[in-house]
Each structure stands twice: as C-alpha cells, then as structure tokens.
Amino acid sequence: MERFRFAAWAEEYSQKTNRSLAGTRLRIDTEAAGENELMRARDWGMVVLPAGQDTDSSCMEATIDATVPVDKVPDARKLSGAEAMAFAQNHMPVLDAVMKDALQHVDFTGISIAVCLILEPKTAILLRQLKAAGAKVGAYCGAEANDERVAEQLRAEGIPVAYNPDWTPMQAHQGALDLLDELKPNIIIDDGASFARLAAMERPELMADIIGVAEETTSGIRAFQAMQDAGKLSFPVIAVNDSMLKTGFDNAHGTGETCVTTMQRILGSDAFDGSRVTVVGYGPVGRGFARRARALGADVTVCDTNPVVALQAVFDGFRALDIDKAVPDADMVVSATGVRHTIAMEHMREMRQGAVLAVIGGIANEIALDELADFHAENKREIRDLAIPDGPTIRLVSEGDGVNYTVGGGNPIEIMDLSFAVQASAVTYLLEHRGDLENGLQQLDRNVDRHIAEIALRTRGYEPSHAVADNGYDWTMTRFAENETEKE
Ligand SMILES: NC(=O)c1ccc[n+]([C@@H]2O[C@H](COP(=O)([O-])OP(=O)(O)OC[C@H]3O[C@@H](n4cnc5c(N)ncnc54)[C@H](O)[C@@H]3O)[C@@H](O)[C@H]2O)c1
Numbered sequence: 001m002e003r004f005r006f007a008a009w010a011e012e013y014s015q016k017t018n019r020s021l022a023g024t025r026l027r028i029d030t031e032a033a034g035e036n037e038l039m040r041a042r043d044w045g046m047v048v049l050p051a052g053q054d055t056d057s058s059c060m061e062a063t064i065d066a067t068v069p070v071d072k073v074p075d076a077r078k079l080s081g082a083e084a085m086a087f088a089q090n091h092m093p094v095l096d097a098v099m100k101d102a103l104q105h106v107d108f109t110g111i112s113i114a115v116c117l118i119l120e121p122k123t124a125i126l127l128r129q130l131k132a133a134g135a136k137v138g139a140y141c142g143a144e145a146n147d148e149r150v151a152e153q154l155r156a157e158g159i160p161v162a163y164n165p166d167w168t169p170m171q172a173h174q175g176a177l178d179l180l181d182e183l184k185p186n187i188i189i190d191d192g193a194s195f196a197r198l199a200a201m202e203r204p205e206l207m208a209d210i211i212g213v214a215e216e217t218t219s220g221i222r223a224f225q226a227m228q229d230a231g232k233l234s235f236p237v238i239a240v241n242d243s244m245l246k247t248g249f250d251n252a253h254g255t256g257e258t259c260v261t262t263m264q265r266i267l268g269s270d271a272f273d274g275s276r277v278t279v280v281g282y283g284p285v286g287r288g289f290a291r292r293a294r295a296l297g298a299d300v301t302v303c304d305t306n307p308v309v310a311l312q313a314v315f316d317g318f319r320a321l322d323i324d325k326a327v328p329d330a331d332m333v334v335s336a337t338g339v340r341h342t343i344a345m346e347h348m349r350e351m352r353q354g355a356v357l358a359v360i361g362g363i364a365n366e367i368a369l370d371e372l373a374d375f376h377a378e379n380k381r382e383i384r385d386l387a388i389p390d391g392p393t394i395r396l397v398s399e400g401d402g403v404n405y406t407v408g409g410g411n412p413i414e415i416m417d418l419s420f421a422v423q424a425s426a427v428t429y430l431l432e433h434r435g436d437l438e439n440g441l442q443q444l445d446r447n448v449d450r451h452i453a454e455i456a457l458r459t460r461g462y463e464p465s466h467a468v469a470d471n472g473y474d475w476t477m478t479r480f481a482e483n484e485t486e487k488e
Pocket residue numbers: 217218219220247250251255280281282283284285286303304305306309323336337338339341342360361362363402403404405410411
C-alpha cells in the first residue's frame with residue numbers, strides 16, 4: 001500500500017470534492033499514516049478517527065474516509081449542474097435547518113431577492129432554498145468567478161442568472177442593471193457591496209422598495225462603512241461578514257484551506273514543503289493560510305501594518321517583518337489584505353526570479369497590475385510568467401485575483417453551509433423587522449451565531465456543554481464578602 005501523505009491527499013480530496021477538511025473527522029489507518037502526517041491533518045482542523053473505531057452513524061456525513069484511496073474518490077468537478085448541486089445539498093444540513101426554522105415564523109412569499117455572489121453549487125442551494133420558501137430570486141455573477149453548469153441548471157429551474165462569459169465589462173454592467181430592473185428587489189444579498197451600490201447610484205427609484213441588504217464580505221462592509229461615513233447609506237445593511245459563524249470559519253478556515261489546495265494543484269502538491277512563504281495581511285484569511293502552509297512544511301513570514309496583529313502572528317510562532325524585508329527572500333508571496341496596491345511595483349521589483357505571487361483575499365488590483373502597461377487579465381488563467389520592468393520574471397497565479405474562487409472550487413461546502421445559514425438568518429431578520437429597521441450598518445444578534453453553531457455541532461455528532469448550576473453573575477459577591485462569611 002502507498003504511504004499516506006497528507007499534503008497530496010488534502011490537495012486531491014479538497015479539489016475533487018470541495019468538501020471542508022477543517023471541522024470533519026478523518027477516518028484513517030493511523031499506524032500506516034504515521035504521527036507526522038496525522039499532526040498535519042490535525043493542524044488543518046481535522047479530528048483523527050482510527051479506522052476500526054466505531055463511528056456514530058448519525059455523523060457519518062461529517063466524516064471523511066481516507067481508507068478509500070483518493071484516486072477512487074469521485075470527482076465532483078465532472079458532475080452535471082444538477083448532480084453538483086445535489087452533492088452540495090447533501091453537505092449543507094445547517095442552511096436547511098435554519099430555513100425550516102425561519103418558515104415557521106416568516107413569510108417569504110412574493111419577496112424579491114437579488115443575489116450577487118460567486119455562483120457555485122453552494123450558492124445555488126441558497127437560491128433554491130429561498131425560491132422554495134416562496135421568494136422571487138435571481139442572481140448576478142461576474143464572468144471571472146462562475147460555474148457555467150450551475151448557471152444553466154438554475155435557469156432551467158426558473159431562476160434568472162445574469163451572467164455571460166463573453167460579456168464585455170460594459171455588457172456585464174448592463175446585464176446587472178437589467179436584472180435589477182427585472183427583479184425590483186426588496187432584499188439584496190451582496191458581495192463587495194456591488195449590487196446595492198449599483199442600485200443606489202444608477203436605479204435610485206428602486207430603493208423605495210428595498211427592505212435591506214445582507215453583505216457577505218469584509219471588503220463590502222468597508223465600502224458600506226465609507227458610504228455611511230459620507231452620509232449616503234440610506235438603507236439597512238446587515239453585516240453578515242461580521243458574524244462569528246462567517247468570519248471565524250469562512251475567512252479563517254475555508255479560504256486558507258482552498259487557497260492552499262488550489263495553489264498545490266497549480267504548483268504541485270509539495271509546493272509548500274521547504275518553501276519560504278511571505279503572507280501579507282494577517283487577518284482571519286492570512287492566518288488560515290499561514291497556519292496551513294506551515295503544516296505542509298513552509299517557512300512562513302508575516303507582514304501586517306497593524307502592530308497588534310503582527311504581534312499576534314509572533315505569538316502564533318511566525319516571524320513578523322516589514323514587507324520590504326520579507327519579499328526579497330520569499331519563494332512565494334501571497335496578499336491577504338483586501339486592500340488595493342498591497343503589493344506595489346516596488347515590491348514586485350524586489351522579488352526573486354521565478355518567485356510565485358498570488359492574492360488570497362481578493363479585491364481588484366490588490367497587486368498593482370494596473371501599473372503594468374502590457375498586462376491584460378485572461379479569464380480563469382491559472383498561472384503565467386510576468387516580466388517586471390527593471391525586475392525579475394515572476395510567476396503570477398490566477399491573474400492576481402482571489403485564487404480559490406477564480407481557479408479553484410471556492411470555499412468548501414460545509415463552510416458555505418455556515419455562511420449561508422447566516423445569510424438566511426439575516427434575510428429572516430430583515431423580513432421580521434421590516435418597517436422598523438434603522439438605516440446603516442447593523443450586526444446580527446449574537447444568539448443567531450449560537451443557534452447556528454448548535455445545529456452545526458449536532459450535525460457533526462458533537463454538542464455544547466451545559467453548566468450544572470445557575471452561573472448568573474451576582475456583582476455583590478466579592479471575594480471580601482465571601483472571606484467574612486467564612487470567618488463567622
Ligand atoms: N477568497 C475568499 O474566498 C475570501 C473569503 C473571505 C474573505 N475574503 C477577502 O479576504 C480579504 C481579507 O479578509 P480578512 O477577513 O482576513 O480581512 P481583515 O481586514 O480582517 O485582515 C486584513 C489584514 O491586512 C492588514 N493590512 C492591510 N493593509 C496592509 C498592507 N498594505 N500591508 C500589510 N498588511 C495590511 C490589516 O492590518 C489586517 O490585519 C478581504 O478582502 C475579504 O473580503 C476572501
């Protein structure tokens with residue numbers, strides 16, 4: 001039998017199935033695998049379950065069986081749109097439970113919902129759930145991050161999808177406006193504040209019918225915050241991104257995991273082993289990537305402009321350096337900031353010949369490619385050599401766009417199950433509080449996180465603990481009062 005190597009297994013399993021490795025059990029022959037490989041799996045967030053040990057049948061869905069050779073695992077990328085959606089739906093029990101719950105007390109009938117998200121099988125399940133609840137739904141997606149079979153399947157199910165791989169930027173703009181005109185949305189589920197800003201700026205007459213917006217990403221929250229600061233945010237926005245069940249899992253685990261495995265697919269499964277990797281930006285996304293790259297044998301240096309965050313990196317066991325010092329030595333530089341021109345021309349000039357450059361966050365021109373006169377991005381191109389004027393030739397991954405959603409399968413299914421459970425809760429909240437919501441950015445109640453986490457734990461065969469006594473806090477119980485009672 002071939003020796004189990006976590007790096008190669010993780011890459012192939014994750015890319016073939018788009019399932020989350022973090023948060024699942026790994027059923028494996030532990031002796032044959034060896035402690036080093038098991039440590040890697042644990043560092044990636046897997047609970048190791050020795051083969052032969054009984055598995056509770058209620059949580060088999062949350063177990064990955066590595067005793068089955070990975071080349072025998074069916075490749076979900078080759079499924080039809082309908083099959084890929086069915087596969088995703090099987091691993092999205094949390095969204096399903098949240099929607100069933102919502103339907104007990106909220107009426108979705110006739111509510112028009114425009115969804116502007118990366119269109120993948122997981123997103124399609126969210127759209128399907130909302131439609132099944134009685135809402136009128138439609139989706140817009142840019143050509144750089146789309147799954148054609150899903151778009152076709154959704155159209156066949158009566159869900160309009162504004163997307164065409166051959167659209168010019170102008171046609172895409174018009175396609176987005178046409179969808180807004182067709183849907184006249186009451187709710188927008190947004191990514192990067194794209195659709196809501198388009199509606200507010202170019203279709204102001206539609207804004208009277210808007211109940212609110214649910215925003216998925218860090219970059220989108222930043223844009224809405226800027227709008228609010230300028231006194232221009234005239235509708236309620238639920239910061240879905242800021243929910244712990246989103247940022248703490250999607251950003252912190254899903255993105256790191258799928259960016260590493262997609263880069264392995266492009267560069268080779270051992271690409272991280274012995275590599276010097278510089279991670280620029282140590283928010284949840286950078287952290288998730290750095291931790292996984294290190295588990296695969298990389299020597300990771302972190303650069304973050306926030307000294308508190310840089311200190312966190314040091315306490316996590318990484319070197320923290322200024323970008324000018326960290327770039328020249330690196331075999332691989334990744335940007336995880338979501339900030340324009342994080343990697344400037346001067347940084348690219350200092351990179352090593354043949355070093356790899358990638359973005360794992362993802363806003364336009366996070367790498368200053370707009371300053372390169374001859375650069376024209378090519379949709380879904382995985383890697384290219386890029387000659388930097390007065391500098392080296394470096395290797396650019398996915399045209400400087402977010403690696404996992406442009407040339408990979410996007411964030412894993414079980415992770416998006418959590419994110420979309422939060423999205424569904426945000427839509428439910430908007431409907432429940434329709435008419436008495438304040439304009440501006442708002443957070444979801446923390447109890448929403450607790451409720452979703454509880455469902456997610458149970459679907460994995462786990463549970464939160466309980467306290468035996470009432471732990472309610474009585475502020476009059478000071479240590480002094482207790483001591484005096486003892487003396488009496
Ligand atoms: N690809 C995906 O699937 C995916 C998923 C989730 C989030 N994202 C995106 O990833 C990006 C990062 O997300 P996050 O939640 O970690 O963000 P974050 O804002 O929490 O963290 C970004 C970090 O980068 C640092 N930073 C900013 N500018 C810098 C610079 N010039 N040099 C060095 N450090 C700098 C900040 O101090 C911060 O610590 C966002 O754009 C987010 O929308 C992508």
